[in-house]
Every structure is written in structure tokens, then in C-alpha cells.
Amino acid sequence: MAKQIIKMDLNRVEGDLEIKLEVDDHTVTDAWCVGTMYRGFEQILVGRAPTDALVITPRICGICSTSQLYAATSALEVAFQTPLAPNATRIRNLCLMAEAVMSDARHTFLMFAPDFCNPAYRGQPLYGEALELFEPPFKGRVARETVYHSKQILGIVIAFGGQWPHATYMMPGGVTCPLTEESLAACLAAIDDYTQWYEQTVLGCRCERWLGLNTMADFFAWLDETEAHRHSAVGVFARFGRALGLHQTGQGTPHLLSTGCYYDPENWQPPFTARQCLQPAGFYDGETDRIESFDQRQVAEHVRYSWYADYGGGRHPWEGETQPDYQPDGDRYTYAKAPRYQDQVVQLGPLSDLVIAGDRLLTSFFQAEGANTWLRQFTRFHRPVSLLQQMRRTVIELQQHFDEPTFIKSALGAEGEGCGLINASRGSLGHWVKIKDGRIANYQVITPTSWNGSPRDSANRRGHWEESFIGLEIKDLDNPIELCHVVRSHDACLVCTVHFVKGGRKRTFLV
């Protein structure tokens, strides 16, 4: 069969995604990721009071609004050099972890795993078991339980922020809410309940046992050890996913980036130069196999192939512009920009975060097989285990520091520039702000999906997703399930790409 260009649209991403593929017979030979929705948050922010970012930016995304709030608050704190209460950092970390734990479960069991129930897999030995656990919508046992338990863990955010999503309980200097015994008790209860469910249903073993798995060999030995392990949600995922060869697809760029997260409460203070994080930042250079330190000044965004007024080359976000310029004809094809680090295409997400942070189990897999579809998703089973432990530790720290304030009052300045960097559940998120005369003069947001789903840059290099589709074999072009796995392993979140698109749903043969 001759080469053809086809357009594919996916559902069950937060916001929709349009992917244009060039296919030679059944093998992908080129790809373009198209973002089709533009909302213009950055333009709305310009000219407003700096603290309006605390109300407006969480509303960029309904699934990671705590992440947006944390990044916005940090950016203002860096800009104004605001001293902040260590307890506030603890509360922020705790809420951000809760959001990640929620997101990992909802993404894995409501978005990723339903693809295992695709009719294409009827002949797979584990198909019946996958249906029992994951059948959409909400029919599978684990899917149903996820609705309940992911809501319960958000009780932690609600204890401090009153609502989820879109609460504005953080502000420069701290958090607006007081620390109460009731809120801490609610947090502990939520962590306990969730841990119990996670052990019984998702892992099939105690968290302590899971955390003792340090290598790939440990994991496979664990998997074979008991029926409970094999038939747990992670057991079924691991076996089914590897049977499908998901550990051999979706590699993409070899470079990983994580901008670090969960500031050390006692040490995160002005001048905010030493970024001491519980999850450290870094750039993994796939060519030298080394982790280098991260410098936010090395970030630049390109708009050569995006529907924005072109400024030529890359620009650091502080100097960035977001001036939409929709041109239906020509070679521009998306509302997403193309961020690059040290002029390299990088991939972001929980796998990048944890490999750079030195997680032993994931590093063992990563060294053996590289970044791939299976490993990215496996990370979302693994990450909540250590987060739950860290959350409990944070609550205990809050109990120990119960009499300290959660907010330090200080006047905000009228000038400054700052950036707030954290790891949202689907990868590193950055807000860059410039303030002049007490107003926002420039605001740029770079989300994890901006990085992963980026278009080509000024040097015509493909974005990470585009690259990760190359060579993929799609058996049935009417049911591109292999493509779905690759995209979903990145937890594609297009609404949060601020400039991203929502595509149509019909697959059209263009050629």
C-alpha cells in the first residue's frame, strides 16, 4: 500500500487531541500533533493584579488546579521575595501529593486501562480479567472503586482549600487556611483509607513490601510469588501490557526533564536560589547518560510551526509572547508552542520525575528498556505508594509544628520577575511572571503537555509525542489502539496546554 496521510482523533484525554499521521502500509513514518483549542489565559492575565493569578490560573485545568495554584503562588513569591511559613510549604506539598495520587488512579483506571477492554484484544488470555477490573464506563470493579477512592483522597485538598478543583487557598507568604486538629485528622483518615484500598486492590500486598522492590528482577520475582500479586490491578496491567509489547513502543526522545518538586519546608525561603526539593530537579541527557543540574534559564519556546505571531527562534518565557495568528493555509498546524531545554527535545512526566530523583525500581527498568509506554504507565502504579508514605510523614510534621503559623504577612512589591516550578501529576509545570507598576506585564505558562505534545521547533525537529509515534505499527487503521496506548501513557492533558486544541472526532483520510 502506498503512503497515506490520515488524521486520528482520540477520546478520553482531558480535552481532545488530533493526530495526523503519515502511514506507509501500517507503519507510522511521520506525525503531527495538532492542538485545536485556544482560550488565551495568558492574555487575560496581562494588566490584572498579580494576585488575580491565584484565582485565574487554577482554572486553566480542572484536573491539576492545585498544581497551577502552587506554581502561580511560587512565581509571585520568587518575584516579590516573600518569606513564607514552613507549615504552608508542608500543607502545599501535602495537597499537591494528594492531587497526584488522585490523578494517578483516575488516569490509570478510567483513561488508560479501559483500552485493554478494546475488542481488538478479545483473543488475549487476560482479556476476561481486564474486563472484570477495568471495563468502561465504570463497569469494572477497579474502575468503580476508583471513583469512590479518588474522591476520598481529595478530602485532603478539601480540608485546606474547601473545594476541589479551583480553590485559591495559597497566597504569597503561606496558605489562607488555618491548621486545625480536625483537618489533620481528616488527612490521616483519608491516607489510611486510601492506603488500605491500594494494598488490597491495586498492589495485592503491603506498601512496605512493595517499597522493598529495588530492581526489575525483584519485581518479576514478586509478580510470580502469589496469586494475589498476579491478579491485583498492577499484576494484570503488568502482564497484559508486556504481552502486548507496550514496553517496546513509544520511546520518543531520549532526554528527560524534571524541574523538581515538593520544596523543603525549612529551606525554601528568599532568595529562593537554592531549590532544595524532596523530588530534585534535573536534566537527563540521553546521549551522555548523565543527570545534569537544571537551570530554568535554559528553557525556550518556539512558535515556528504554531498559530502565533512569529518572533523567530526560541524565547525564554519571561520574554515570551502569546499572540494568536490563525492561518489555515501554510505549514503552521497547532496552537501548542514548542518548548525546548538547552535546545533539546525532552520528555516530561512521572517517569522523568522519578528517574531523575533516583527511584531505584524505575531506574532499573529505565536502564534496561529505556522510556516506553509500559514503563510510563507502570510509574503511575508505583508513585502513589511512596507518595502515601510521604504524605503521612508530612501530616506528622504538621502535628509536630502545630503551633507555628501557616502564613507570614509581608507587603507585596510592585515590580519583579519570578518563576514557579513544580511537578504536576503529569510532569513539570512552570509559570513565569513579570510584574510592573503593580500589574502583571507578562505571564507565560508551560505545562507538561506543552513539552510532550509540542510541534516541530525552529530547527524542524519533531516534538516528543510526534517522535514517539514513528515506527509504530498500527494493525487496524480504523481502531488505532496501539497509538492510543502511546498517547495515554503520557496522560495527555490538552486543556491544560493553555493554547491547545480540541479536535474533531472523525477520522478523515486526507490523501
Add this chain to the structure above:
Amino acid sequence: MYLYWDQLKQELSEQGQNFRGRDREATLLWMACGSCNGESMAILGAEGPGKAGYNLLDFLEDEGVRLLWHPSLSETSPREAATIIARILAAEEELAMLCVEGSIINGPHGSGMYDTFDGQPKRDIIRALCDRAQYVIAMGTCSAFGGIPAAPPNPSESCGLQFTNEQPGGLLGPEWRSRAGLPVINVAGCPADAQTMIKTMSLVLAGLPLELDKFNRPLTVGPCLSDGITKRCGTAQKVGYACVGCIGAKFPLSKPMFRQVELPQRELPVLLPPRAPIFMIPGSDAAGNGAPCHG
């Protein structure tokens, strides 16, 4: 309020006032436009009394609602979804409830191409679907009034379904009525409260006469964390920042929105469990300085 609602529903079901066509399943189509998917996420968190909870799934099952399609939750492939929409538009599939989240995007230059579906401006498809639906429910302030995307300078040229901020008329004219004879029901909020969304859909399915205010918000809509009696936003009192007025038609106002309301550390009254009746003391100075939330 919760008990009151249950009683009301009980009485009505005894009177046999049922949604037209309830011998069949009621159908629900959920569309997302210029949205953050906040309502979709919020409604997953809906809960009721008891550990078992009353969540979205219980609602769908108990009320006999068939979810035709939801952009993030359905397994239905995009192609099938397009077919479902085509069937609705061709009147081959009845549509009881159309729920829309997110603002209606008209940019750039009125073309609607900032938000497309199947290569067409999504707002055109929404408009056609509205005419087929028994009830159209705007889930959240964005689809009701335009919300955050419509804030100045409104880069995406957003509006609401039947309002543009507080001005009547959005995607649909002020006189537009759904097949059941109602304007768009505006379940305002940012995000709309999960329980309010479910209650409103239940009311609609029960065929109850809905009382709407001048912004077509049903009486189920109240400010965040309010007690349901005074309809006063509880955010300041409970969380420590002033109400941002998210259920208002003018949200977000073009004046500074964030104001901390300093709470005495530790001397806060114990929070009552959600949905228990709370008797607020009128004039209590902690609650948003007494400013009502309605825009």
C-alpha cells in the same frame, strides 16, 4: 436541604409526576467546549450520605439515565460519538438532557475556529444539538455566562449558551426555549458544585417545575460552602479568602479578585460535617463581609 430535597422527590413520585417518556431510559449527552474539564472532574467527586456514597454512577443507575457520550469518560470511539451526534440531529435518537461545560468559543474573528469538532466550529454543533434536547443544562459559569475565558480582553471571543456575562443572549437568543419549553438551565459555579449538578439533573428528570432566577439559575445553585439557607459564601469563613463570586454572571470581575480574610489561627469553630443543617448567626462578620455571592 438534602432531606427537604428527598422529601420533595418522594412526594412528586407519589403524585406520579414523571419525566415525559420515563417508560424509556432518559438519555444524556455531555459536551465540553472552552472548558478546563472542571465540571467533569467535580462530578466524579459527587457524594451523598454514608460511606457507600451517592455518586455519578448511582445517579445514572437509579435514575435510569443512559449516557450517550462523555468526552473523557466514555469508551465510545470518536467515530461512534460523531455517529451518535448525527443520529440526534437527524431525530433518530431522543436527547433528554444536553449538558455543556466550558464557554462557547467564537474566535478568531467570529469564525469559531478556535474550538472545532470534526473540522466545524463546535458552537455550530452545540446550537444544533440544543434544538434537539428536551433540556439544556449549562454546567458551570463558563457555559452559562462565558466565565473566565470571556474575561477581558476575551481573546477567544467567548460567550455563554444564553447569556454573555450578565447580558441576555449568547449562543442562543434570550427567547430561545428547549423542547420542554425551558431556557438553558444555568448551573453556575466555578466549578459547578457536584451535588448541585446531580440534584438539578434529578429535578429535571422528575419533571419538576424549575424555579429560575433572573439569570436562569435554578434554586439548587448556591455559593461554595454555603449552608443552603442564607446562601452566603462560606469560603472566607472556612478557608480564609473572600468569595470570588464564581456563581455570578459577571465572574471574573475586572477588579482585583483575591482578598485574604485573616482567620484567627486555631480559634476557628469546628467545621460541621457537610450537608448537616447549619444555623448561621445573621451578621456574623467572618462570612465574606456579608456580601451575597449572586452576581
